[in-house]
Amino acid sequence: MTIMNTELYEALVAAGAPDDKAKAAANVVEEQNKRFDQIDTRFDKLQSEIDNRFDKMQSDMDNRFDKVDHKIEHLETRLMGEIGKLDAVMKIILGISLTTMLGIFTMVIKLLFFP
Numbered sequence: 632m633t634i635m636n637t638e639l640y641e642a643l644v645a646a647g648a649p650d651d652k653a654k655a656a657a658n659v660v661e662e663q664n665k666r667f668d669q670i671d672t673r674f675d676k677l678q679s680e681i682d683n684r685f686d687k688m689q690s691d692m693d694n695r696f697d698k699v700d701h702k703i704e705h706l707e708t709r710l711m712g713e714i715g716k717l718d719a720v721m722k723i724i725l726g727i728s729l730t731t732m733l734g735i736f737t738m739v740i741k742l743l744f745f746p
Contacts (some may be wrong), residue, residue, distance in 0.1 A: 636661045 633659035643653035 638662070 635654060637657070639660050640653050640657035643656055644650060648656070
């Protein structure tokens with residue numbers, strides 16, 4: 632026999648319900664309470680499992696974003712180095728271009744004014 636809800640049983644008997652029917656009703660209520668407790672326990676386990684999965688997913692995402700951030704920082708460093716090299720090359724090209732233009736300008740002046 633199951634454990635019954637004593638308070639409900641006593642209340643039903645006090646209200647005039649026959650003893651066997653009061654016991655049956657109290658047992659039914661107690662069985663339902665047990666089922667609800669089992670359901671609550673299962674929901675708690677599911678909630679815990681969901682929380683653990685979300686925590687793991689968050690941790691995995693954090694690790695992946697950290698890796699992406701590191702790669703981006705590495706690419707930025709390489710890009711800045713390449714920009715520095717390009718800047719140096721552009722200065723050399725500019726210097727050569729200005730020297731060449733100055734030479735051509737000097738030759739044109741000599742040809743025009745000092746034949």
